[in-house]
Amino acid sequence: MASLEPRENTMAEENHLAVQANMKSIKYASEGNKEGWLALYADDALVQDPVGVSPMDPSGEGHQGKAAIEAFWDNVIGPSNIEITVNKRWLSGPNCVCVAQVARNxxxxGKFSDCDMLAVYVVNDEGLITSMKAHWDFDALIAQLS
Structure with missing residues (x-):
């Protein structure tokens, strides 16, 4: 199981718009703050969580636009009792790649599921998320639950 202990953020990370968006996304998801979480996304943003075909995204094309992202919240994020930690972030242009990000539900x-993932956040010049792609294994998560 991955460590749930986050490491310290560097100053470069804290000032990076994509890191700020990632940190706010985690905070709002754990608080159940739907309005705050949705406000982080550009109107035409794309969310793929997980990337590829899954029961949450049968087409594998992701959730594009605010209405689809809101439906994703209503069906996946909102009903969960989630804690997300990031152990390392890589910065590249407008991207923040969260390596060893763990979502604990x-x-x-006394039962939990842990989902190890690599999440990529891309933001625009205003700091709004234009793309969030979470790479994780849906089948591995289901195996934990059985």
């Missing part, structure tokens, strides 16, 4: 009765 409290399933109740």
């Amino acid at each position: 409290d399933l109740g009765n």
Whole structure:
């Protein structure tokens, strides 16, 4: 199981718009703050979580635009009791690549699921997320639950 202990952010990370968007996204998701979370996204943003075909995205093309991203919140993020930690971030242009990001979902009765992922956040000049792609193995997550 991956460590859930985050490391310290560097000054470059804290000032990077994509890092700020990532940190706010994590905060709002864990708080259940739908309005704050949705406000982080540009109107035509794309969310792929996970990247590829899954029951959350049968087409594998992702959730494009605010209405689709809101539906993703309503069906996936909102109902969860999630804690997300990032152990390392790589910065490149407008991108923040969250390496060893772990989403821990409290399933109740002392049970948890842990989802290791690599998440890529891209922001525009205003700091709004234009693309968020989370790479993780849906089948591995389901195996934890059985």
